[in-house]
Amino acid sequence: MSKTRLILQQYKKDVMNLVECAKEINSRNDQEKIFAECFYSLNKNEQFSPSRNSLTTSLLRRILNLYVLLFILAISIYILLNVHQPTSSLVLRNVQGFIYPGLKFLRILSVPIIKKLPLLTGLYDESCLIENPYFYVHEMECWPCYNVYSFIEITGTQNQSTYSSGIPHITKTSHKPVHFDDLKDIYDQNKYYFHKESGSIRSSSNSVTNLEELFSQNVEALSSSDIHVSWRINRMLPARIMRSVFPKPESLSERSGQSVERFIFIDGAKAHPYMLPGMECSYISVRQAIGQRTIVLKPSAECSKKCRTVSLVLNSSVILWYNWWYWRPVSLPIVNATDLAISYISSYC
Template structure:
């Protein structure tokens, strides 16, 4: 066969292959494509081949038909991955610790990517209020982990310490979940100190995660520290103000007035969440908020305040409530897995300013997993240790 004929045959084969590919895209069967090609070869070579009318509809239907399948497979895959990971972490807790350790160096990168990916949502929704949220969806059935009641049944009073030099004794008290009052350990902070701190750092402190006030018309921190507000204004009956900060910048600023307590070991983590309480005369009573870390502390920065330390609900039949009056500079520390703290109304003729925070067990020679281990739980038959109870609590009854 001469070269011209070979070239024509190759061109013809290429055209046939292209026609077959085009027919498949149109949804034609092999028989339909063969009949169409033979008809064209028999007739005028300029005839334009049109796809059957049903091919376009078939192609659209095929694309639509695959979409639910792909979406369902993706959702099913995510659910299987989540369920499998949860089951693995429950059966093998060491696997959770391993994965947490491996992903920790990439935590900032992961969450930064998520934050950047959500930026287009700002065009339609204002999500700035979610930046400091602990979770996006509250779980009404979630309960904080608690310890067994034998941790509190032999504790009859609140320990009182005048210094923080005896680290072994402090560790022992905390290991036994005993509430402790450190006397005259914190700095005294008044309302003018708070106002001065705010005015020097208002850009940072305006972004509070939560602010609630019982004063009519006071809905923000800006209004709290306005020129027309002073201690006499806040001393009115029923004034109760809660101010929560959870971001890094705000916590660093507040730390200037409320530095890290000296009894917290340097190895322990201190939570970013800082809560400031301002109570006038005959203020409402309230329970200290649920704390993010294992140990909580409350500082009485100004005025005196009576607090009641009660066991959790499931231990009220076997454990006793206790009370004390915190004076200026006192710090109460407690384990929220065993105790809850209720701040009573302020009946003093001075504005009360309190501060709450939390810290981890690191550096205290024990951790939560060890605390939950039955082998190291305190002996329920052991005699309670002697302690110094506050004079005010001896004369007052719960």
């Protein structure tokens, strides 16, 4: 016989003995009264001690009701401010005096967080923290990509206003090609500034996670690999340093303003295709500093039914110009390529 069964039998025997003793000491009415009082006490405790599940459900219901109330209140205020002009004017007139003190107070509150997480200071230079993937322009005019079958070279053309509107074209530059060793020399001379203000890169290789590891690589090994490195520069000092190797294109007028944000892409001969990023300004240039890449311009979602896909092989010292509103570019490797490719992307307003 198992130990559990023996314990149960002993427990049953003890209970029967207890019942017999109760019968001898008290009458049956007294037993019923005692049991009734016990059951009443148990029912009372259950009634006034709700379970944890009921408490959680009640709390969730109250939070949900609060969210619904706040949502309705926010929608009502938004509609009131946009529909009722006197209310909107009254609110704006009285709120403007609190904007600067409120932002100052918010900054004071954020100081302890910045001290604990200093990497957050990099967000100050971001023009957009979260890009809207559902952004779409209804009824956008797509005439700059109508009837585009190839890329026109306009180097030296006097009147370039037509092409500045968004028609894709190419120009040749007299600036010398930029090799990997040139970038390495610039990095060695300004290592402190790059690590401080533009030291982050993205790479398809686990062995290259920062600039120091990138420029310690062998050029021949990089050239024959499938590595893709994206070096983003979005601060003024590193951008000014890079002007010595990537000066402003000759075809741009002096009035053209260049954004601070720019990208340097370093691709091995077998690097996989990737999309070129959206930039701060819509007028974008892609300069092939060295090597070759195939650039495919796909029409944007707004113009996909009216325009067609075009492509070209971008050679060294050639600049591709396009407008981000109408095109979504993809960079692909050249078949049977053996050289390293370096691309420089910037935008103009």
